[in-house]
Amino acid sequence: MTYSDTLEYLYARLPMYQRVGQAAYKKDLTNTNRLMRYLNEPHTKFKSVHIAGTNGKGTSAHSIAAILQSAGYKTGLYTSPHLKTFTERIRIDGDNISESKVIEFVERIKPAIEEIEPSFFEITVAMAFDYFANEKVDIAIIETGLGGRLDSTNVIKPEVSLITNIGFDHTDMLGNTLAEIAREKAGIIKDRIPVVIGTIQPETMPVFKEVASTLNAPLIEAGASDWTPKSLAPNYLTKNYPGIVAVIETLKKEGWQIHEKHIDVGIENVNELTGLKGRLQVLEEKPMIIADVSHNVDGMKVLFDQVAGLCKGTLHLVFGTVKDKDLKPIFMSFPKMSKIYWTESNVPRSLIVEELAIQGVVNGIEGECFKNVNQAISHAKQKVQPDDLILITGSTFVVAEIEEL
The missing domain is CATH 3.90.190.20 (Mur ligase, C-terminal domain)
Incomplete structure (x- = not known):
């Protein structure tokens, strides 16, 4: 198959939330777990940071990736949706996955696609995890699609999780109150894995504290920050900065070698380092x-x-x-x-x-x-x-x- 043939195959066979909406949303991890088994459990073969939230998760993911790249780590980045080309969803050190890798992956797992009939998102998550494992990244920054608890990405065991701002979006699937939405996002909190709460909101903090306590997960409330960008940047990046820094500080405590200069260089050059587009x-x-x-x-x-x-x-x-x-x-x-x-x-x-x-x-x-x-x-x-x-x-x-x- 050519690259265009491959994408046409994926779009034609697999429901895609961004195109058709709620009909594509799979409310369990069965398909993802089956794909992981078929691929020999790639999600267990690289370290990761997992990010959920309503606003700010994309910019936070790109910023954390840029900081880790600046520190010299081979860094994977999985985000969605793409803007111009499908390959934007899966990057290593800012470079998109190649079209040939996309073709090779789809051809290799066609039997599983035919049998499992996964969603478009499920197959792209599997592609990303397989790619990061095969390329032996030092760490991958993984952004959830919808929610968190039942999101296809929620099979990883990260070094640290980050939950950004919670707002009213996708209420038809995630709940009608901030507390209900927060409970879905809190699904990325793992047993004994630190979780950073990037925005402190009175409606959502009790939910996060309850879930973290139940799972013995250290909960880190990101504090205020006086950081200001040296060039034009979205105000919501400034709002996300406390959570970003708290994630980096947590990684440093776990032995990752990241210095203040890496944070500055990464944040100031996030667009160039990661290919971030469409944010101011x-x-x-x-x-x-x-x-x-x-x-x-x-x-x-x-x-x-x-x-x-x-x-x-x-x-x-x-x-x-x-x-x-x-x-x-x-x-x-x-x-x-x-x-x-x-x-x-x-x-x-x-x-x-x-x-x-x-x-x-x-x-x-x-x-x-x-x-x-x-x-x-x-x-x-x-x-x-x-x-x-x-x-x-x-x-x-x-x-x-x-x-x-």
């Missing part, structure tokens, strides 16, 4: 055009607050989302007096632009409609003044389709 990413300077994959109300509030400090004129907001979102609180977070450009992405889960516009009107927000994000950006560029700012956000899939990304 500046696409053009004059006028400033920023792309950010924030897609729930908590993340957007932080994003809009920061953008307000960067925008000297009018904010031109290019916004698209998916079908399974409660849009009212997101709309309420929109900066006042913004010019809105509704758009959609080319995935089945995308909320079509006409429906998005209708929901906008219901909530008192008017905007122009564009079937493609690049059309929306082009139109906004024709209307901006030098001090205006164009922000593209609302969905990973909308940002992924930006031609200049």
Whole structure:
């Protein structure tokens, strides 16, 4: 098979949450455990850091990976979803898995795919773990997909776990209260394995303390930090920094050789070291055009607050989302007096632009409609003044389709 044939095979056979939503979500680890046995238990052959949370888990994963790379460790990184290419999901020292490795893996385990019928996410997790084991990484940073307790990644036994901010996202699968969602995320806490809580929230801490106590897992509450980036970085990275540092300090106590300079170099160069994209990413300077994959109300509030400090004129907001979102609180977070450009992405889960516009009107927000994000950006560029700012956000899939990304 060619690489395109391989991806077509995966997409055609395997449910993919990012494309079809809840129908792809498997609420147990049976398939993953069967794949691990078929592959000779690769998840037991490398050390890891496991990360769950609502907001900040992706940036935390990339940042921790960048720090470990700066310290000289061969570092694997598994994140999802991808923006431009499937191979972004699986990296070692910032380099994507090769297309030939993807082809080889799928051909090798085709019998298992036919028999087990795993989800798209389950197969990519198996691919990542197999790759990290075969390439003998020193450590791999593993980001959960949804939740934690029943997430396909939750078969590893990490050096330390990290739970970032808990917010209201995927409530149809994870629960309707922060405590319920926290209990799903707390599923990554393992027996006697340290867990860092990156954001201290009164609704969620009792849950984490209860689970950690039951499992005799040392619980580390990340403190405040006065660290500030030397270049433009998302405010939510600053919010995640205490958790990131607490993870690094925990690794140091376990014997990992990491120094202060590695933290500084890793954080300041996270984009270059790990290939991180779509987090307050500046696409053009004059006028400033920023792309950010924030897609729930908590993340957007932080994003809009920061953008307000960067925008000297009018904010031109290019916004698209998916079908399974409660849009009212997101709309309420929109900066006042913004010019809105509704758009959609080319995935089945995308909320079509006409429906998005209708929901906008219901909530008192008017905007122009564009079937493609690049059309929306082009139109906004024709209307901006030098001090205006164009922000593209609302969905990973909308940002992924930006031609200049």
